[in-house]
Amino acid sequence: MENRLSSLLEKYWEGETTLEEEREIKNLLQNAKGFEEEKKFFLGIAGVSTIQANEFELKNKIKKPTFHWLKIAALFIIFLTAGSVIYRYQVKKAEREAFEQVMQAFNLIQTNMQKGTESLGAMEEMRHLNTTQEIFNIKEERQ
Numbered sequence: 755m756e757n758r759l760s761s762l763l764e765k766y767w768e769g770e771t772t773l774e775e776e777r778e779i780k781n782l783l784q785n786a787k788g789f790e791e792e793k794k795f796f797l798g799i800a801g802v803s804t805i806q807a808n809e810f811e812l813k814n815k816i817k818k819p820t821f822h823w824l825k826i827a828a829l830f831i832i833f834l835t836a837g838s839v840i841y842r843y844q845v846k847k848a849e850r851e852a853f854e855q856v857m858q859a860f861n862l863i864q865t866n867m868q869k870g871t872e873s874l875g876a877m878e879e880m881r882h883l884n885t886t887q888e889i890f891n892i893k894e895e896r897q
Contacts, residue, residue, distance in 0.1 A: 758782065
């Protein structure tokens with residue numbers, strides 16, 4: 755009986771037994787002495803097969819930590835994007851203000867240049883006179 759049980763167990767562990775041989779192993783193990791580990795194994799299988807499916811209540815107590823990190827990563831990306839958009843807006847605003855200041859300076863230069871050229875207009879009228887003597891109608895005697 756023990757030889758038969760040993761050969762059947764070897765065959766079982768190699769995965770070559772039939773359902774009838776497995777039933778025979780269970781029956782032989784109940785009557786045999788020794789083989790304590792095998793008895794625990796086969797009786798454990800029998801105990802598991804008697805448990806009904808509704809006895810288990812699966813609870814999802816383990817939360818996936820990756821979902822939490824994904825939230826943090828998404829918030830980081832949103833803040834990074836918002837920061838870069840605000841920075842670009844500030845840079846463009848500063849450039850626009852600098853451009854307006856330069857244009858105001860050019861406008862001021864242009865008005866001052868026009869004032870200066872208008873005051874030179876009187877001098878343009880006197881340009882046709884060649885010398886200061888002609889301006890003051892002074893006649894020099896030639897010797």
